[in-house]
Amino acid sequence: MKCFSNIKIAHMKKYFFSILITMVLAGCIGTDLIDAELVDEVILVTPEEASLLVGEQLMLEANYFDMFGVLSDATLSWQVDDSSIATVDETGKVIAISSGQAHINAKFGEVISNGVQITVVEDAIEIAKVSITEPDKTRIAPEETLQLTAEALNINDNTIDGKTITWSSSDPALATVDSDGLVKGVANGEVEITASSEGINSLPLALTVAGASAAKMATFSGAGSYTVKGTATLKFDENEDLILDLSQDFETSSFGVAIFIYLSNTTDGTSTKANGLELQEITTNGAKSFNVSDKNASAGLDTYQYVIVLCKPVGITFGLADFQN
DSSP states (O other): OHHHHHHHHHHHHHHHHHHHHHHHHHGGGTOOOOOOOOOOOEEEEEOSEEEEETTOEEEOEEEEEOTTSOEEOOOOEEEESOTTTEEEOTTOEEEEOSSEEEEEEEEETTEEOOOEEEEEESSTTSOOEEEEOOOSOSEEOTTOEEEOOEEEEOTTSOBOTTOOOEEEESOTTTEEEOTTOEEEEOSSEEEEEEEEETTEEOOOEEEEEOOTTOEEEEEEEEOTTOOEESEEEEEEOTTSOEEEEEOTTOEETTBTBOEEEEEESOOOHHHHHHHSEEEEEEOSOSOEEEEHHHHOTTOOTTSOOEEEEEEGGGTEEEEEEETTO
16 A cells, blocks of 8 residues: 555656646746746845944945845855955954955855945045035937036045045046046947045946937847747937837747747846846737836946847747847
């Protein structure tokens, strides 16, 4: 009897496993599937920047969010780029050692946190922070200019008058900045502007350079045995929203399945589902338009390489358009 029961249980396990697989695959033929959306694992550390007097301490707070976006326990390792300026222990406690700037982050497996900028000063009259005033916009067109301002602050966040501010661009081929903080767009792309004074740097300000007329176009091709045709156009409209348009002749042979449009930096379906930008489910051929900025306000023309036609329930790529081809 015991042997018979084990065999019976084994058959039942196979039966229920088959049912589960059938349910998952059915999601690609129009059946709803309760689906836990996967996201990037992230570690968020606060504060983003801090100023300390020599000898002072600061406890950093770190939160790890797993692939389901759930706050979870994790044993983090901490690292600092210059331990002569500040040290950090296994709990995230920072000790200020000497004047200067250091950068700290936390790590769990292959996941690395945002950086924390620590400025250490010896007294309250030194520059402890350089702060860029938030501009009215963070996107400019090529040849367009944007005036930035910044100020030097002491450890009590009081302005220190008479300090010279210098400016730098992470990529002058995309945007330049002069000695007065006037930024000029050069070419489409993402760039960071930094203000400095007496060796103390601000947090970088991210800017997008892209004109309203700027656009990228790519042609769809099928993946594997699937057929996808037409073109995709990525552009900014008159409201400065990033728009993805599918052409009138857009066509996929796979309707009747749960098909979604994604922007992604990989053609792998599973990775796209986990890390790409989901725009919308589609159920018909023909022209379509998606407001990318509604999903990711910071997205630019170069943020994503591919448009993916994805069977979402099982993470299968049916077709793609590559903006770099």
